[in-house]
Amino acid sequence: MLRISMLLVVCVLLGEPSARADRYDLKSGGYVEGELIARPDDGSYVIKTPDGARLAFERADVVRVTVVDDAATEYARRSREMHDTIEAHRALADWCRTNKLDQQRDHHLQRVLQFDPNDEEARLGLGYQKRGGRWLNRAELMRVRGMELYEGKYRTSQEIVLLERAKQNEGAAQDWTVKLRLWRDWLDSRREDRVAEARLQIASLDDPLAAPSIVRLLEREQDEWVVRQYVAALGRLDHPSATQTLVRLALHDEDAEIREECRDLLTRNGRVASIYPFVQALKSKNNEIVNRAASALEVIGNPDAVSPLIDALVTTHRFRIEGNSDRISAGMSNGSGGLSFGGNGPKIISKDLRNPQVLRALTSLTHQSGLDYDETAWRDWFVNQQMSADINSRRDL
CATH class of the missing domain: 2.30.30 (SH3 type barrels.)
Incomplete structure (x- = not known):
């Protein structure tokens, strides 16, 4: 008690x-x-x-x-004892500023303005600025500048529209996640009507906002048919995550048919694919990735890829030989190197590898044959082509 x-x-x-x-x-x-x-x-x-x-x-x-807080307690005592005069409120506002009681300070400055709306010190203390003979608070001043308070920050109307649109898109994306998971469950249903409906819905996906949800489901999908349907859907959707996923699969998926499908989808329906990720992949430590990147560049058909393809005709990769066995592990990295020994332990060897898909892509893009893997010959040809193009452009001026 x-x-x-x-x-x-x-x-x-x-x-x-x-x-x-x-x-x-x-x-x-x-x-x-x-x-x-x-x-x-x-x-x-x-x-x-x-x-x-x-x-x-x-x-x-x-x-x-x-x-x-001692300051808050002292403020409570002072405010109880003060007189309701402009001088008293101004003095207590100054004390609040010294003791970092901003909210209380603003209260007393507002009271000062009730006594004298033209009190300049109080106006400035509350953040007012004078424009055209009128005192404007922060909100009014920002409104004159074309900005409104939105979620705690002043933003332009255009920025607010974009943020609202992003919110709507996020909500729509969440809705797609729910729908796609439901259809995926239906694919495993014993009811044929649900299986048919799910297949129809997935095969007819055309909303770009569904792309992020499809990508997440694709990452853990094991069923081959469903994987192909998701990939096909991404090929129809104009969304950054769809393009990025098609690029990743074109380079790294173990299924050759999936890789080929992704390469084709990157240029289907008028889509203009960037060569940048594939040009970067030409520098991969993995020789297989180098050739896969070249295959994609051939499909894209952008002549800007010719110079980096010439550089990738023959690439140097490092291999690890385990002990006294003949087994080779392809750790592989570009760069020069010879043979490294470690007693009877693993050995690291460097090998120059010709890249057939790179040569094929070069031949396709340039319609030039007979230079084989001679990088010097290819580079001479490329420089001559550039010089001829420059001369022709000058003649047209």
Whole structure:
């Protein structure tokens, strides 16, 4: 049971009332505000309330102590004692600024303006600026600049439209996730009508906002038919995540048919594919990736790929030979290197590999044959072509 006892005050408790008034939440459900005067050895609390009463609580009766900021307590005392005059509010506003009580400061500056709407010091303190003889607050000033407060920040109307559209797109994408998961479950249903409906819905997907959800499902899909349907859907969707996924699969999927399908989809229906990711892949440590990238560049057909393809006709890769065996592990990285020995341990060898898909892509893009894997001959031919094109362009001027 809560026990509260009045204490006799000894000399150490005498003096001016403190500005501090911490909060003591009690086990009974109530609370007391006051200054902690003493903590005896038994852990109890001796508190002086703002009206001067002394109370004692056993340790078990206090469930939480919230320490109140001294400045806030002092402000409460000052605000109770102040007179409602413009001078008093201005003085307390200055005190609040010194003690970093911004909200309270603004309150008193607003009161100053109620006494004198033209008080320049109060206007400036509240962030007003004078424009055309009128005092404008921050919101009004930003509105003049064509900006509105949106989700805690001032933004242009165009930016707000884009953010709202992004919100709508995010909601639509979430809806697609729900639908696609439902259709995927239906594909495994024993009901033929649900299987047929799911196949129809997946095969007719044409909303670009569905692309991110399809990509997530594709990453963990094991069924070959479903994978192909998802890939086909991505080929129909004009969305960055769809294009990025087709590029990734064209380079890294283990299924040759999937890789071929992705290469074709990147240029189907008027889609203009970037050569950049495939040009970068020509520098891969993995020789297979180099050739897959070349195959994609051949399909894309952009002549800007000719120069990097020439550089990739023959690439150097490193292989690891395990111990005394003839087994080779292709760790492979581009760059020069010879034969590295480690006693009877693994050996690292470097080999120059010809890349047939690179040669095929070059031949297709340039309609030039007979140069084989001679990089120097290809480079000479390329420079001559560039010079001829430059001369012809000058003649046309």
